[in-house]
Amino acid sequence: MTIRVLIADDEALLRMAFSMLLDAQPDLTPVGEASDGAEALALAAELRPDVVLMDVRMPGTDGIEATREIVRTCPQTRVLILTTFDLDEYAFAGLKAGASGFLLKNTRPEELLTAIRTVADGNAVVSPRITHRLLEKFRPHIPDRAAAARDERLGRLSAREREVLVQVGSGLSNAEIAATLHLAEATVKSHLGRILHKLELRDRIQAVIFAYESRLIHPH
Structure with a gap:
């Protein structure tokens, strides 16, 4: 094709x-x-x-x-x-x-x-790490969301999916997330697919941005 x-x-x-x-x-x-x-x-x-x-x-x-x-x-x-x-x-x-x-x-x-x-x-x-570097550099310009809006979107995720999203937002690859959470890499990929679907996001980059905007990843 x-x-x-x-x-x-x-x-x-x-x-x-x-x-x-x-x-x-x-x-x-x-x-x-x-x-x-x-x-x-x-x-x-x-x-x-x-x-x-x-x-x-x-x-x-x-x-x-x-x-x-x-x-x-x-x-x-x-x-x-x-x-x-x-x-x-x-x-x-x-x-x-x-x-x-x-x-x-x-x-x-x-x-x-x-x-x-x-x-x-x-x-x-x-790559997740480059996206992470971008967000670290421009974090002061990322607007805060209203608490209600954050809760509504995050409420669509299971506890495990939220864990995976945190790791994605931290810049880890699927293999690294699998090792960190003691999961199979295929399982991590499945979780990420469901996260993108539930949050209506296009790809991993948008998931990382959402993790920052929703304050799942805290400034440090």
Whole structure:
């Protein structure tokens, strides 16, 4: 099955390079190019790509707002944020907006291709530890939730699921969570799937953010 990719970047040479790279893969195909966020929104609505490679710094509608709207209006489309620095505010904002991960613009071609395939398969491409570092850096900017709202969402989880969510929010991998909680790794994966379903979250990254926003992970 071919993965259809929309490329959004205000640099024509980068768009061309990404397009050529994708075109050379038997399972990936570029379906369109956008030079700004507004164009990305219009093309995403028209083409319904599987994945959008989204630059954050573009004229007019930036990549963050475009990501937020694409996630809202095209729920089957996944977004990969392209950023210059791995711990800048744009990367964090992109994850908050619903992106399935972020990549450095100077990432190696094989890593980019793997990331696209991973995201198209419904997974996130930012490791738990990197997500944890992002949230630690930008924790002061994470808004508090009303106590009632926190309780309502957390109330959907079983005690064990809440335990697993705490570990996910702490940056542990499934294997590490399994060792910590004395569970099989497959059991941890099943718990995580139920957590995402109950909390209506897209992926692991969103689960980590929820753990911070709901104060399951306390400042230290």
